[in-house]
Amino acid sequence: MSSKTTIYGFLFVGLAVTLALIVAPAVYAVSLSFYQMDSFVGAPKWVGFANYVAVMQAPEFWRALVNGAIYALGSIVFQVVLGIGFALVLNEAFPGRNLVRGLSILPYLLPTVVVILTFKWMVDGGIGIVTKAVEAMGLPPINWFESPGAAMASTILVSVWMWTPFVTTCFLAALQTVPQSLYEAARVDGTTAVQRFFHITLPMLKPILTVVVLLRAIWMFNKFDVIWLLTRGGPVGATENLAILSYRHAFNLFDIGGGAAIATISFALLSVAVLIYFWVFPLEDD
Amino acid sequence: MGRAKTLPRRLGLYIAALVISVYSAFPIYWMVVSSLREPTELLTNVSLIPNVLSLESYRNLLELTDYPRHFMNSVIVAVVAVLVTMVFSVMIAYAVTRQRIRGKKVIVGAMLYAYMFPPLLIAIPIFTIFARLGLSDTLTGLIASHLTLTLPLGVWFLWGFFKSMPFELEEAAMVDGCTRLGAFLRVVLPLALPGLITVAIFSFLLSWTDYTFALVMIGSDANKTLPVGLASMVGSFDLRWGEIMAGSTLIALPLFAAFALMSQYFIQGLGAGAVKG
Numbered sequence: 319m320s321s322k323t324t325i326y327g328f329l330f331v332g333l334a335v336t337l338a339l340i341v342a343p344a345v346y347a348v349s350l351s352f353y354q355m356d357s358f359v360g361a362p363k364w365v366g367f368a369n370y371v372a373v374m375q376a377p378e379f380w381r382a383l384v385n386g387a388i389y390a391l392g393s394i395v396f397q398v399v400l401g402i403g404f405a406l407v408l409n410e411a412f413p414g415r416n417l418v419r420g421l422s423i424l425p426y427l428l429p430t431v432v433v434i435l436t437f438k439w440m441v442d443g444g445i446g447i448v449t450k451a452v453e454a455m456g457l458p459p460i461n462w463f464e465s466p467g468a469a470m471a472s473t474i475l476v477s478v479w480m481w482t483p484f485v486t487t488c489f490l491a492a493l494q495t496v497p498q499s500l501y502e503a504a505r506v507d508g509t510t511a512v513q514r515f516f517h518i519t520l521p522m523l524k525p526i527l528t529v530v531v532l533l534r535a536i537w538m539f540n541k542f543d544v545i546w547l548l549t550r551g552g553p554v555g556a557t558e559n560l561a562i563l564s565y566r567h568a569f570n571l572f573d574i575g576g577g578a579a580i581a582t583i584s585f586a587l588l589s590v591a592v593l594i595y596f597w598v599f600p601l602e603d604d
Numbered sequence: 605m606g607r608a609k610t611l612p613r614r615l616g617l618y619i620a621a622l623v624i625s626v627y628s629a630f631p632i633y634w635m636v637v638s639s640l641r642e643p644t645e646l647l648t649n650v651s652l653i654p655n656v657l658s659l660e661s662y663r664n665l666l667e668l669t670d671y672p673r674h675f676m677n678s679v680i681v682a683v684v685a686v687l688v689t690m691v692f693s694v695m696i697a698y699a700v701t702r703q704r705i706r707g708k709k710v711i712v713g714a715m716l717y718a719y720m721f722p723p724l725l726i727a728i729p730i731f732t733i734f735a736r737l738g739l740s741d742t743l744t745g746l747i748a749s750h751l752t753l754t755l756p757l758g759v760w761f762l763w764g765f766f767k768s769m770p771f772e773l774e775e776a777a778m779v780d781g782c783t784r785l786g787a788f789l790r791v792v793l794p795l796a797l798p799g800l801i802t803v804a805i806f807s808f809l810l811s812w813t814d815y816t817f818a819l820v821m822i823g824s825d826a827n828k829t830l831p832v833g834l835a836s837m838v839g840s841f842d843l844r845w846g847e848i849m850a851g852s853t854l855i856a857l858p859l860f861a862a863f864a865l866m867s868q869y870f871i872q873g874l875g876a877g878a879v880k881g
Contacts, residue, residue: 324783574732
């Protein structure tokens with residue numbers, strides 16, 4: 319077998335799999351959005367842009383868009399602030415540092431389901447540890463899921479806990495590349511630690527900060543599992559984002575075309591973020 | 605940063621480290637402790653350390669629920685998904701780094717793009733296609749859907765890995781009479797082992813923890829994987845928190861064990877942005 323045959327053989331097999339599993343479904347998703355379908359095996363009927371019109375005329379759509387933005391923005395801001403703070407601490411030398419670094423990653427390894435169930439158990443109204451602690455401090459009980467604002471805050475809180483390690487790890491790696499000589503020179507000039515952070519550390523972290531915020535924005539804006547498991551999008555749609563709305567259309571209302579239309583709109587919004595990503599970080603050849 | 609650390613500064617550092625540890629680990633500790641309490645004590649006692657350790661919640665979970673079956677399903681799905689991902693992602697990544705191929709950037713760019721897809725957006729078309737093919741509610745269908753998460757990750761990661769591997773190694777082997785395939789199998793693969801391990805770990809993590817695809821693809825109780833099976837225990841009957849926490853601990857255990865044994869691969873992969881979520 320010649321060298322070229324092997325390489326092209328590899329490429330052909332690989333591309334066939336990718337085409338079948340990723341490209342075909344993506345194209346199919348877009349095409350589904352132009353059909354009306356009441357069941358997954360029924361015959362589709364061409365309706366043009368009717369699904370898009372119907373979806374965008376519903377107030378839920380705009381509410382989901384706003385909810386997604388609030389959720390993404392809120393969770394990213396706290397993840398980044400906490401992540402930078404943790405990375406700064408874990409970058410210092412102290413006994414047991416490796417253990418603390420290890421512990422700080424653990425939340426990221428847990429399946430979403432486990433995190434949500436543990437959170438629900440900890441805030442359980444009767445016997446949850448957090449409920450008991452709040453009670454012991456003489457504070458009024460917290461209703462984590464009942465009001466729209468509280469439900470949104472709960473989803474953000476849980477998400478921040480889960481994904482802060484991602485940010486911490488990225489920043490910790492970046493901090494280790496900042497040359498120590500910069501700090502020493504600044505210290506000789508009599509700067510304070512705060513000044514050094516804003517004038518040396520933060521500018522040096524800017525590239526990784528851009529990557530992290532873009533990636534987090536892409537993933538948080540369409541988050542499904544956390545919100546679905548925690549609130550089902552409720553109460554009365556207060557935490558419903560486009561992903562939840564799309565799922566409800568396709569699998570609860572059996573409006574598959576409508577679900578596909580919402581998914582396609584999400585694709586389009588997501589693609590803007592991805593294009594920005596490629597523009598800021600062009601793919602380097604070899 | 606600082607060399608001569610003053611006492612207050614050092615104290616502040618210790619407190620911060622303690623806060624980070626408690627914040628990150630307490631919920632996990634609480635999950636494990638709750639799973640080990642006696643079920644009667646669970647609802648009356650919130651002491652940080654249980655009086656008696658008991659395996660009753662685990663016994664109930666394994667004897668009275670479908671948990672063992674869901675555990676097996678999860679193992680099958682994750683292991684097959686990892687193996688398939690490794691084979692195909694190595695092939696694609698190797699081909700695009702070692703040959704001048706037109707549209708190579710398009711292939712790699714498409715992979716990175718696919719890697720950023722939120723699972724739910726692709727779940728609707730995949731479910732529709734699988735329903736027509738008769739693959740809905742099968743483990744095969746679920747494995748195929750997991751490949752949409754793991755394959756782009758594998759190609760993207762190994763692409764970076766192969767790029768940094770010098771061509772001379774295979775060329776030397778080929779000058780010595782090896783075929784391209786022989787050089788690939790005997791020289792490239794062994795050297796790529798650390799990259800392959802990282803891909804295997806993160807593919808396993810993605811497949812093992814997936815809730816979204818399993819929720820969409822699997823309907824029958826018999827084919828559920830752990831995350832969906834466990835989630836359906838809440839609300840199906842009275843809330844058995846002991847059993848639920850025992851089930852949660854058992855899902856998390858393989859991940860923690862893998863992390864403890866192979867933490868350098870985890871850190872390396874995380875640093876390279878290897879996991880979505």
